[in-house]
Amino acid sequence: MWMYLGLLAALFLGLHNLCKKHAVRGNEVFPVLLGTVSSGFLFVAAFYLLSIFYPEYAKENGFNFQDIAWKMHGFIFIKSAIMAASWILAYQALKHLPLTIVTPIRSAGPFFTFIGAIVIYKESPNLYQWFGFFLIIFSVILYSRIGKKEGINFKRNKWIFAIIGATFLGASSGLYDKFLIQNLSLNPQTLQFWFCLYTILILLVILSITWFPYAAKRKAFKFRWSIVAVGLLLVAADYFYFKALQDPEALIMLLSAIKRSQLIIAVVIGGIVFKEKNKRKKLVPLAGIMIGVFLILYSNG
Numbered sequence: 419m420w421m422y423l424g425l426l427a428a429l430f431l432g433l434h435n436l437c438k439k440h441a442v443r444g445n446e447v448f449p450v451l452l453g454t455v456s457s458g459f460l461f462v463a464a465f466y467l468l469s470i471f472y473p474e475y476a477k478e479n480g481f482n483f484q485d486i487a488w489k490m491h492g493f494i495f496i497k498s499a500i501m502a503a504s505w506i507l508a509y510q511a512l513k514h515l516p517l518t519i520v521t522p523i524r525s526a527g528p529f530f531t532f533i534g535a536i537v538i539y540k541e542s543p544n545l546y547q548w549f550g551f552f553l554i555i556f557s558v559i560l561y562s563r564i565g566k567k568e569g570i571n572f573k574r575n576k577w578i579f580a581i582i583g584a585t586f587l588g589a590s591s592g593l594y595d596k597f598l599i600q601n602l603s604l605n606p607q608t609l610q611f612w613f614c615l616y617t618i619l620i621l622l623v624i625l626s627i628t629w630f631p632y633a634a635k636r637k638a639f640k641f642r643w644s645i646v647a648v649g650l651l652l653v654a655a656d657y658f659y660f661k662a663l664q665d666p667e668a669l670i671m672l673l674s675a676i677k678r679s680q681l682i683i684a685v686v687i688g689g690i691v692f693k694e695k696n697k698r699k700k701l702v703p704l705a706g707i708m709i710g711v712f713l714i715l716y717s718n719g
Contacts, residue, residue, distance in 0.1 A: 419662075419665065420661075420662040420663075420665040420667065420668040420673070421662075421672070421673075421676060421715065423658045423659070423661050423662035424658070424659065424662045424672075424673045424676035424677060425676060425679065426658040427655045427656070427658040427659040427662065427676075427677055428655075428676060428677045428678070428679045428680040429655075429680070429683070430651050430652075430654040430655035430658070431651075431652075431655045431677060431680040432679075432680035432683025432687075433647075433651050433683060434647075434648055434651035434652050434655060435680065435683070436683065436687060437644040437647040437648045437651060438454075438509070438512060438644075438648050439512060440642065440644040441453075441454065441642055441644040441645045441647075441648055442509055442512055442513045443513075444640070445513075445638075445639060445640055445642075446629060446635055446638060446639045447506070447509040447510050447513055448506070448621065448624060448625050448628060448629050449625065449629060449639050450509065450639075450645055451505055451506065451509055451621060452618065452621045452622070452625060453641070453645040453646070453649070454645055454646075454648040454649040454652065455614055455617050455618055455621065455649060456614075456618055456649065457645065457646040457648070457649025457650060458610075458614055458649035458650060458652055458653040459611075459614035459615060459618060459649075461649070461650055461653055462607065462610050462611050462614060462653060463611065465481045465483075465607065466483055466607075466611050468481055469481050469482065469483045481607060482605060482607070483605075483607055483608050483611060484604065484605060484608040486604070486608065486612075490602060490604070491612065493598060493602060494598070494604075494609065494612045494613055494616060495616045496594070497591060497594055497595070497598065497609075497613055498613050498616035498617040498620060499616075499620060500587055500590055500591045500594065501587070501588075501591050501613070501617060502617050502620045502621060502624075503587050504583075504584045504585075504587035504588045504591065505584070506624075507580040507581065507583045507584035507587070508520075508524070508580070508581060508584035508585075508588075510577065510580050511577040511578070511580040511581035511584065512581075514577040515575075515577050515578070515581065519564075520581055523578070523581045523582060523585060524581065524584070524585050524588070526554065526555060526582075526585055527585045527588050527589045527592070527674060527678070528551065528554060528589075528671065528674040528675040528677075528678060528714075529551055529554060529555050529589075530585065530586055530589030530590070531589045531592050531593060531670060531671055531674035531675075532547075532551050532671045532674070532675075534589065534590070534593040534670075535593065535669065535670050535671035535674075536671075538593060539593075539596065539670065541669050541670065541671050543671065544717055545717075546713045546714070546716065546717030547671075547672075547713070547714050547717050549710075549713055550675070550709075550710040550711065550712075550713030550714040550717070551675070551710065551714070552710075553706050553707075553709060553710035553713070554675070554678070554706070554707050554710035554711070556706060557703035557704070557705075557706030557707045557710065560702065560703040560706065564699050564700055564703070589674070592670060592673075592674050593670060595659075595660065595663055595670075596663055596670045599660060599663045599664055600663065600664075600666065605660075605664070606656070606657050606660035606661055606664070607657075609660060610653060610656060610657065610660070614653075659673070659677070671714075672714055672715070675710070675711050675714045675715075676711065676714070676715060678707060678711050679708070679711055686701075686704075
């Protein structure tokens with residue numbers, strides 16, 4: 419069941435990436451990020467209020483929010499800080515790079531998670547899983563060669579370093595999620611509510627320095643429907659991902675890889691919608707990544 423929940427998370431993540439590209443096009447990154455996180459938070463907050471005013475009805479329908487200690491809030495705030503940094507880097511990179519370059523680099527995330535899962539959680543991969551992961555990494559390198567044809571020099575372009583940093587932080591957050599859900603026994607909705615709230619507070623501090631004081635920047639911002647869609651799709655993806663992690667048998671390194679099947683939506687549909695170049699050539703490394711994901715899924719069966 420946890421693998422199917424992982425695939426559901428991947429579906430919503432793929433749609434989320436498409437909407438995100440639409441939201442940041444020619445737009446200020448920080449207010450877009452604040453808008454997306456706030457949209458997701460308002461959705462979860464509605465259920466939180468339901469649990470306060472109608473506790474029995476909420477509990478019967480699975481909207482159970484835990485009362486947590488201050489120490490637990492500290493752990494959730496650390497996750498918010500990691501993810502805020504990852505999103506800031508990723509959104510900036512997404513604004514300056516094609517989606518069909520950004521998404522495959524993000525797909526290297528499972529490799530970082532894979533190493534962490536072995537070192538921290540002592541998850542033991544088999545031969546197929548090793549092969550699958552190295553196939554994913556090789557495919558990402560192949561993407562970088564195609565990227566050069568689009569005038570993107572992977573060694574000199576600072577947005578490439580930004581997306582690599584975002585990927586590393588995202589993988590760290592994934593490993594931390596397993597600790598929060600399995601070791602600290604947080605349920606998905608409690609984690610989502612406080613995580614979104616603390617991320618909004620972090621972004622408000624950043625915006626009060628970089629955006630709110632500048633009238634020209636505020637006027638340049640364009641609100642789009644996709645900003646709200648990004649927030650709602652991310653909440654849906656995270657919910658299924660956290661539900662999958664609640665299963666004691668769930669392996670974080672495999673879940674992380676399963677989530678990469680979002681690439682089909684992001685690269686194929688994204689390439690058509692945003693009319694990006696070299697779509698056909700990008701299908702080769704895309705196939706490599708998909709085979710890598712399949713090997714990881716198959717080898718566990």
